[in-house]
Each structure stands twice: as C-alpha cells, then as structure tokens.
Amino acid sequence: MHVSRICSDLVKIKTENPPSRTTDCIEYIRMFLDGIGVKSRVIGTPDGQDNLITTAPAKNLLLCGHVDVVPAMDNGWKTPPFSGIIDDHYVYGRGSTDMKGGCAAILSACETLVNTGAPLPANLAFVCDEETGSEKGMQRLLAERALTPCDCIIAEPTPSRHPNIGQKGLMRLDMQFTGQPGHGSLYPAVGISAIMEVMDFLEYVRHLHAWEYPVDEHLKEIIHQSSGVLAAEFDIHDASHILQRLTFNPGTISGGEKANVVAQCCNLELEFRIPWGCRIPDLIADISSHAKNGRIVTAESHEPTITRPECPLVSRSCDAIQQVLGGTVYPIVQWAASDARHLRKHGFDVIEYGPGELTLLHAIDERVSIESLEKAAQVYRIVLEQYT
Numbered sequence: 001m002h003v004s005r006i007c008s009d010l011v012k013i014k015t016e017n018p019p020s021r022t023t024d025c026i027e028y029i030r031m032f033l034d035g036i037g038v039k040s041r042v043i044g045t046p047d048g049q050d051n052l053i054t055t056a057p058a059k060n061l062l063l064c065g066h067v068d069v070v071p072a073m074d075n076g077w078k079t080p081p082f083s084g085i086i087d088d089h090y091v092y093g094r095g096s097t098d099m100k101g102g103c104a105a106i107l108s109a110c111e112t113l114v115n116t117g118a119p120l121p122a123n124l125a126f127v128c129d130e131e132t133g134s135e136k137g138m139q140r141l142l143a144e145r146a147l148t149p150c151d152c153i154i155a156e157p158t159p160s161r162h163p164n165i166g167q168k169g170l171m172r173l174d175m176q177f178t179g180q181p182g183h184g185s186l187y188p189a190v191g192i193s194a195i196m197e198v199m200d201f202l203e204y205v206r207h208l209h210a211w212e213y214p215v216d217e218h219l220k221e222i223i224h225q226s227s228g229v230l231a232a233e234f235d236i237h238d239a240s241h242i243l244q245r246l247t248f249n250p251g252t253i254s255g256g257e258k259a260n261v262v263a264q265c266c267n268l269e270l271e272f273r274i275p276w277g278c279r280i281p282d283l284i285a286d287i288s289s290h291a292k293n294g295r296i297v298t299a300e301s302h303e304p305t306i307t308r309p310e311c312p313l314v315s316r317s318c319d320a321i322q323q324v325l326g327g328t329v330y331p332i333v334q335w336a337a338s339d340a341r342h343l344r345k346h347g348f349d350v351i352e353y354g355p356g357e358l359t360l361l362h363a364i365d366e367r368v369s370i371e372s373l374e375k376a377a378q379v380y381r382i383v384l385e386q387y388t
Contacts (some may be wrong), residue, residue: 001111003373004091006032007104008084010067010300015128017068020136022128023049025067029126036114041122043146049128049136054120058148061122062348063110063380065103065155066130066137066339069095072150076364101368102155102354102376109196109380109385121387123147130339133300138339142346149347151313153383156338157356160372161325162229163317164352166222166306166333167340168243169274171283177201177255177266177294181334182257184260191262195255197293198266205270208246213277222309225277226332233358242335246283247273268294273335276304305344306333315351321353321380324375353379 013025026042029052033040044050072081072094079085081094091101101124112118125147127137134140141147158164175200182191215223223243231239248270255266274280280301288296307314309331322329331351340350355372 003104003108003377004086004370006107007091007096007101007368007373008086008093010100010104011084011096012082013089014082015068015095016071017129017131018071019047020068020129020132021065022050023048024124026050026052026128029067029103029107033110033124036111037126037260038110038114038120043141043144043336044128045136050063051128051137051141052124052126053141053146054124056120056123058150059121059123059387060150061156061384062147062150062152063106063122064125064127064138064152064339065099065106065354066127067100067103067132068129069098069100070131070362078365081098081366086370089371090369091373092367094366096368097356097358097366098155099156099354099356101356101373102157105355105373105376106155108373109384110375112377113384114379116386118385121384123150123154127339132248134339134342138342139150142342152343152348152350153313153317153380154338154340154350154352155297155360155376155380156352156353157354157361158334159229159233159332159358160375161321161327161329162332163321164334165309165314165331167304167337168276168333168335169278169280169302169304170337170341171272171274171280171299171301173268173270173272173287173296174298175268175270175291175299177291179262179293181257181264181266184262187262190381193263194266194293195253195263198253198255198268201268201291201294202250204342205248205250208248209241211246212244213275215277219276219306222331222333225239226334229332243333244275246275246278247335260283273337274301274304276306284304302337302341305341307344307349307351311349313351316386317351317353317379320325320379320386323382325379351376
C-alpha cells in the first residue's frame with residue numbers, strides 16, 4: 001500500500017487527546033502488520049487508551065511513534081481536520097505531520113522490506129498518549145519492561161536532513177496564589193488581589209528568558225548549528241535564544257469570584273522548556289522565592305537529554321539520509337519534548353527523524369507532503385537493512 005494511503009487512513013481515525021481513545025487506530029496498525037506477517041500485541045486500558053508492540057524477540061533497533069493527536073476544531077480549516085484528503089502533493093488533516101505521517105512511513109518501510117523476503121530486524125511500538133505526557137503509553141511500556149534498551153528511532157517530524165539527537169528539558173508547574181478579598185471599588189487601597197499577584201509574578205518570569213547557562217564547547221557547537229536550522233525552518237531571527245535560554249508559557253490562568261470582589265484565589269499553569277546547563281532544583285527554588293503569596297501545588301520536571309552524536313545509531317541514520325536526499329546532513333538538538341526523554345532514561349540511544357511540515361505542528365490546515373512521506377520511508381528501509 002502506498003505510504004500516502006496509509007497516512008490518510010490513520011488520519012481519518014479520530015484519536016484526539018484528550019481523551020486519547022486509540023483502539024480503532026491501533027487495530028488498523030495491528031491488522032496491517034498481521035497482513036505482512038508481523039505479529040504484535042495490544043497493551044491498553046478499559047477506556048481505550050491502547051498501545052501496540054511487536055512480539056518478536058528483542059532486536060537491536062526499535063521504531064516507534066504515537067498515534068494520539070492534539071484536538072482540532074472544524075473552524076478555519078480549508079478541509080475537515082479528519083478528512084485525510086490526498087491531492088497531488090499532500091495528505092491533509094490533524095496528525096498528518098504530528099505524527100501519523102511518521103507512523104505511516106514506518107509501516108510502509110516494514111512492508112517494503114518484508115516483501116523482499118527479509119526478516120524484520122526491528123521491534124515496533126505505537127503508543128497512545130505522547131501529547132499528554134505518556135503515562136499510559138511509553139512510560140507504561142517501560143515500567144512493565146515491555147521494551148528492551150536498544151537503538152531507537154522515533155518518527156517525529158524533523159527537518160529532512162537533520163535527525164534530532166536531543167531535546168530541552170521540560171517543567172510544568174501548577175501554582176496557587178492567594179489574596180485578601182475586599183470590595184472591588186476600594187482596590188488597590190483595600191485588599192490584595194490574587195490575580196494581580198499572578199501578574200506581578202509573570203513579570204518576574206518574563207525576565208528569566210534573559211538568563212544564559214554554561215555548556216561545554218562541543219555541545220555549544222551543536223546548539224549553534226541547530227539554531228541555524230531552527231531559524232531557517234521557522235523564519236526566526238535569533239533562534240539561538242530558544243535553545244540556549246529558558247522559554248516559558250503561562251498556559252492557563254483562572255481565578256476570582258466576581259467583578260466587584262478583590263480576588264481571593266488565582267491558579268496558574270506554567271510551563272518551562274529547560275536548556276542544557278540549567279539546574280531545575282535551583283530554578284524551582286528561585287521561582288518559589290519570587291512567588292509572593294503563591295505556592296507550587298504540583299510540579300513535573302524532566303532534565304534536558306541528548307544521544308551521543310558519535311554513536312552508531314546517529315552515524316547510520318545520517319548515512320541513510322545522505323543516500324536518499326544528498327546534501328549536507330548533520331544531527332541537531334531541538335526545543336520541544338517527546339517520548340525520547342523517557343526512553344533515554346531507561347538506557348536507549350534515541351533519535352527523532354520523520355516527515356512533516358514543521359510550521360504546521362498543532363496548527364490549522366495541518367498537512368504532510370507525499371514526497372516527505374516517501375523519502376522518510378526510504379530512509380527507514382535503509383536503516384533497517386543496516387541492522388539486518
């Protein structure tokens with residue numbers, strides 16, 4: 001089956017997260033693999049948060065991807081977000097880039113290799129909830145030791161000539177601020193507004209982006225090269241700040257009781273992307289000291305991670321990309337997080353490489369080019385052959 005058709009079929013199966021019900025999508029993949037003689041099993045929950053792993057003995061290579069997608073409203077889309085429409089150049093729909101296109105390219109590469117009569121030299125894993133932290137997906141598979149440490153390619157979208165070998169860290173905070181209520185007509189003379197306490201705190205957070213952190217010269221060069229790629233992909237003037245500094249996003253703010261009451265409570269959900277060289281415990285301590293009338297209720301954090309650029313997985317992948325695309329090929333690090341952080345923590349060497357339109361990640365009119373799907377499938381096939 002052509003890789004664009006596989007991608008279209010996957011896009012048409014709704015797997016928005018939340019609620020991340022992936023049963024139908026995982027069943028499609030199970031049947032596809034069964035049709036080419038690759039056996040698998042499903043590990044899921046009663047709520048339909050299903051994952052799939054192949055059942056062959058542990059190999060030296062793991063190919064994996066997530067099948068959940070971020071939600072999509074119909075408003076603003078030129079074509080319905082789950083249409084999976086294919087034209088001469090693209091497959092359209094939510095998840096086509098992030099990352100059902102990558103999953104389709106994995107399946108296509110496996111089908112091509114198996115049809116030659118060669119055994120599949122890799123294990124496969126498809127998971128249900130990468131977009132919300134992977135508790136019931138990759139983290140569960142690792143906790144249950146369903147996967148054995150090895151070289152791993154995650155088919156997340158990347159620049160076509162630049163496999164991704166590392167990601168910034170991640171920290172998410174739920175914070176609660178308290179004030180002293182009073183009649184709104186007397187504020188600010190009377191009362192303390194919890195909402196204004198949050199606003200004052202966010203002004204401090206804004207200045208955190210200016211901090212710089214020391215890294216060794218080798219990593220500094222990788223970050224420099226990666227910043228050039230990031231700037232070109234997203235047309236960002238000074239992309240080095242994204243990789244070298246803290247970036248932050250106040251995702252939600254909710255508080256107050258009524259327009260004429262000085263707010264007694266205000267809650268803030270705040271996310272940071274952590275650069276190499278930043279110590280998370282020191283950052284949390286500094287945040288706590290500046291959160292006047294505020295406290296951290298819950299915190300989730302992950303350190304930045306990186307796969308050694310000289311390891312065999314990186315060189316083999318770069319060689320395969322060079323064979324397919326030509327040009328200058330080198331690995332980069334990136335700004336976002338993925339299941340790579342969980343896998344590296346358990347002893348896997350991991351890169352990300354996959355098809356997609358990076359500027360349309362989580363965006364309206366998400367699509368993936370058919371050419372990038374085909375090229376990615378070719379790269380995966382060459383890598384598979386290297387592990388045979």
